Amino acid sequence: MPDVTAYDRVAAAFDHRETGRVPLWATIQNRPVYEHVLGAERVGRTHEVSLDDKIRLHAEVYRVLGIDMSRAHVWPPDPGVVVNGVSTAPQRETTAADIAAYTPRLPSEAERDEHVQVYLRVLRADRPATVFAPTIRGCFCPVYERMGLEQFSYACADSPAEIERLMEIQAGYARSMAERWAAHADEVKYVALCDDMAYKGGLISSPAWMRRVWMPRFATILQPLLKAGIRVVFHSDGDITEIIPTLIELGVSAINPLEVAAGMDLQEVKRRFGKDLTLIGGVDCSELLPRRTPAEIRDRVRKVLDIGSPGGGFIIGDTSQITPDTPIENVLAFYQTAHEYR
Numbered sequence: 001m002p003d004v005t006a007y008d009r010v011a012a013a014f015d016h017r018e019t020g021r022v023p024l025w026a027t028i029q030n031r032p033v034y035e036h037v038l039g040a041e042r043v044g045r046t047h048e049v050s051l052d053d054k055i056r057l058h059a060e061v062y063r064v065l066g067i068d069m070s071r072a073h074v075w076p077p078d079p080g081v082v083v084n085g086v087s088t089a090p091q092r093e094t095t096a097a098d099i100a101a102y103t104p105r106l107p108s109e110a111e112r113d114e115h116v117q118v119y120l121r122v123l124r125a126d127r128p129a130t131v132f133a134p135t136i137r138g139c140f141c142p143v144y145e146r147m148g149l150e151q152f153s154y155a156c157a158d159s160p161a162e163i164e165r166l167m168e169i170q171a172g173y174a175r176s177m178a179e180r181w182a183a184h185a186d187e188v189k190y191v192a193l194c195d196d197m198a199y200k201g202g203l204i205s206s207p208a209w210m211r212r213v214w215m216p217r218f219a220t221i222l223q224p225l226l227k228a229g230i231r232v233v234f235h236s237d238g239d240i241t242e243i244i245p246t247l248i249e250l251g252v253s254a255i256n257p258l259e260v261a262a263g264m265d266l267q268e269v270k271r272r273f274g275k276d277l278t279l280i281g282g283v284d285c286s287e288l289l290p291r292r293t294p295a296e297i298r299d300r301v302r303k304v305l306d307i308g309s310p311g312g313g314f315i316i317g318d319t320s321q322i323t324p325d326t327p328i329e330n331v332l333a334f335y336q337t338a339h340e341y342r
Contacts, residue, residue, distance in 0.1 A: 004019070004020065005129070006023065006069065006128060007128055007189070013278050013314060014231055014253055017312045018309065018310075021339060022314055022316050024066060024317065024338045024339070025067070025068065026318060028331075030076055043076065055073070055122055058125070059129070062126060063129035069130065069133065069280075070130060071233065073122045076324070094146060094151075096159065099162045120188075124187070131189070133190035135192045136174050136191060136221065137194050139171035139214065140197050140205075140210075140214050141197065143163065143167055143170055164213060167213065179224045182227065182230060190233060191230050195234070196238065197240065198236055201263055202241075210246065218250065232252050233254040237319075239259070244273050248277060253277065255278075256280035257318065258282045260284050261284050261286050266279070266282045274314075279315070280317055281315075281319050282316060284300075284319050285320050285326070289331070290325050294333035298334075301338055305338070316338050318334075
């Protein structure tokens with residue numbers, strides 16, 4: 001029999017077919033993991049590693065660990081550097097009072113083209129051991145990040161037309177990136193569309209507001225990708241259960257990361273939506289992976305696989321990223337169990 005590649009496993013999951021093992025998804029921002037695979041000297045310090053080497057070494061780490069799919073290319077922090085999440089908090093650029101005079105600075109056409117070329121290099125370096133899904137940011141999260149949620153909430157009440165103006169601008173930028181990826185549909189089979197819209201317990205804005213304001217703009221971002229036959233993974237932290245029917249209606253193929261700590265119930269989501277969506281994630285990276293024992297992690301990974309794998313349509317993964325404070329033995333317990341458990 002021919003070798004089964006990551007592309008085969010991922011395609012089977014998106015087609016809701018069971019395979020020999022469930023594919024594994026990851027975003028790793030953890031220096032001990034990189035050093036475990038490469039050695040400390042090869043990992044080096046961030047400013048000393050060229051882009052070419054980062055792309056090559058990142059691909060090697062994911063290949064050795066058996067990571068089948070990823071949406072992000074991140075380099076681990078230098079020793080002693082404390083990082084909270086994949087990126088630092090964005091700079092606040094405006095307030096509710098100043099929103100009418102504000103227009104965000106977005107990347108130029110040349111910068112957008114360069115971004116695509118860099119991440120095509122990542123995709124090609126990862127292939128065929130890992131499926132890389134380039135990321136596009138949506139039109140909701142970038143708007144509230146530039147203000148902060150409190151100021152965003154005031155502006156939604158006091159200046160709703162200005163909020164919609166900014167979302168329109170952001171949607172236009174995101175669509176331009178979708179068009180660029182659609183032009184490479186011969187290589188790019190999956191795209192991650194990221195628009196964090198929820199926190200623990202539910203959506204940031206009401207489902208009615210999301211359908212009226214967000215949904216039509218998000219649909220314009222999706223359109224080039226869907227037309228090109230690219231499958232879209234929708235990424236949002238928090239509990240997005242209320243918006244899942246809308247995502248299905250829009251044509252999204254998969255959701256990620258199924259943040260269990262925020263209230264996402266894998267068993268219930270699988271029961272209600274598992275025939276319409278591929279589910280990606282399900283292993284808590286905020287408490288379980290960094291704080292519990294390898295034995296507890298193995299037990300939880302088996303339970304997640306027991307729930308998610310029947311009938312296909314499931315890719316197991318962390319619920320955001322492997323953070324810098326996660327012990328290497330816990331990471332390996334997760335990945336080894338995911339590879340070995342049937």
